[in-house]
Amino acid sequence: MILRCTTSRRRVHAWLLLWRPPWKRRHHTARKRCRPTKLPRALEPEAAGAPPAAQSSDSAAVWVSAEMHQCAREGCVPCRAKVLLAAGAKSVANGRPEECLRLRRDAPPPPPGVRAVGLYRPGQRILTVGDGDLTFSLALARAIGGKRLIASSYEQREALSRIYGTEIEEVISELQRLGARVGFGVDARDLARSLPAEWIPRGGFNCVVWNFPCAVDAEARSGADARSRNFDEVVQHRKLLSSFFRCAAALLATGDGEVHVTHKVGLQQWNIEEMGNSSSPYEAALHYMGSVLFDRSAYPLYRPRKALCKRSFPISDARTYVFSNSQQPGCSSLAHSKKESNGLICLEVASIHL
Numbered sequence: 001m002i003l004r005c006t007t008s009r010r011r012v013h014a015w016l017l018l019w020r021p022p023w024k025r026r027h028h029t030a031r032k033r034c035r036p037t038k039l040p041r042a043l044e045p046e047a048a049g050a051p052p053a054a055q056s057s058d059s060a061a062v063w064v065s066a067e068m069h070q071c072a073r074e075g076c077v078p079c080r081a082k083v084l085l086a087a088g089a090k091s092v093a094n095g096r097p098e099e100c101l102r103l104r105r106d107a108p109p110p111p112p113g114v115r116a117v118g119l120y121r122p123g124q125r126i127l128t129v130g131d132g133d134l135t136f137s138l139a140l141a142r143a144i145g146g147k148r149l150i151a152s153s154y155e156q157r158e159a160l161s162r163i164y165g166t167e168i169e170e171v172i173s174e175l176q177r178l179g180a181r182v183g184f185g186v187d188a189r190d191l192a193r194s195l196p197a198e199w200i201p202r203g204g205f206n207c208v209v210w211n212f213p214c215a216v217d218a219e220a221r222s223g224a225d226a227r228s229r230n231f232d233e234v235v236q237h238r239k240l241l242s243s244f245f246r247c248a249a250a251l252l253a254t255g256d257g258e259v260h261v262t263h264k265v266g267l268q269q270w271n272i273e274e275m276g277n278s279s280s281p282y283e284a285a286l287h288y289m290g291s292v293l294f295d296r297s298a299y300p301l302y303r304p305r306k307a308l309c310k311r312s313f314p315i316s317d318a319r320t321y322v323f324s325n326s327q328q329p330g331c332s333s334l335a336h337s338k339k340e341s342n343g344l345i346c347l348e349v350a351s352i353h354l
């Protein structure tokens with residue numbers, strides 16, 4: 001089902017989309033911990049001296065995975081909040097991510113064997129970049145298998161051990177057991193040189209993924225994240241991302257490759273939608289296809305981390321921005337997902353421009 005809503009009708013549509021009769025709603029205790037939240041205030045690009053935000057028509061749509069949508073319909077507080085906030089609601093009861101119905105102890109376990117997860121399908125050649133404690137990669141490998149996965153972190157192995165202790169060794173061992181290769185000291189600005197040549201598939205990657213990119217300065221400031229109102233820092237983040245787009249694009253499978261960057265929508269001054277576009281001054285030879293609400297519950301093991309430390313941060317407003325090296329709409333994973341009935345089905349909920 002696809003809804004295209006005007007600003008005034010959007011909230012009504014979103015409520016209709018999620019409304020369930022009370023007798024069909026699942027009872028759960030997580031609601032007790034609800035608290036109201038507001039959409040993060042977009043930072044004014046002009047105020048920070050950054051270029052104005054892109055007004056691409058694609059950026060006016062947001063997609064929701066079928067699983068998150070279903071979960072929201074069943075009364076899951078955090079999933080419901082994500083969808084409604086994306087649809088323009090100003091104040092919605094929210095809950096902690098671990099209160100999601102799909103993460104509860106009594107939730108049915110995922111089906112055995114390999115299966116599609118989020119935007120990813122078994123058989124795809126995937127490279128994860130800047131994956132900090134590597135838990136996103138491990139969650140991915142557990143679902144789709146690790147044989148075609150290259151997981152990487154910017155830090156060297158010793159630095160990761162210092163930061164994350166023995167847990168990181170367990171994560172690395174399991175990744176390797178699942179057949180994944182794990183790279184350390186892999187620089188998003190120079191992927192081709194920092195990855196062993198034999199790890200780069202001859203046909204290219206189907207997907208290069210970076211969740212919550214953030215520049216880390218030479219002094220390796222621990223706890224860095226992407227929030228910044230300081231112009232110089234924003235410039236650093238944007239420079240890093242534009243180099244990443246350029247070299248990730250060069251490693252993609254011809255006509256069947258995507259770059260996924262997950263980020264918080266509050267960081268609009270980064271102007272991510274425009275950065276990967278072939279028409280942008282950054283010339284990454286990619287086409288922006290749309291954004292999908294990030295479904296953290298699809299990756300139960302994953303905990304987003306600030307740079308170089310164990311601390312996490314809230315990501316309820318996060319989206320995955322999808323860029324493709326093909327202009328054919330049918331080639332993007334958003335198009336695939338529309339076709340698949342049991343995999344990921346994305347619903348276009350609303351424009352985010354209010």
Ligand SMILES: C[S@@+](CC[C@H](N)C(=O)[O-])C[C@H]1O[C@@H](n2cnc3c(N)ncnc32)[C@H](O)[C@@H]1O
Nearest residue numbers: 130131132154187188211212214304305306307
């Ligand atoms: C905010 S953290 C997010 C970590 C992880 N992706 C997650 O979702 O938990 C940003 C990450 O980007 C990494 N990073 C910074 N500069 C990088 C670069 N040039 N190449 C690759 N990764 C980089 C940092 O080491 C850090 O792990």
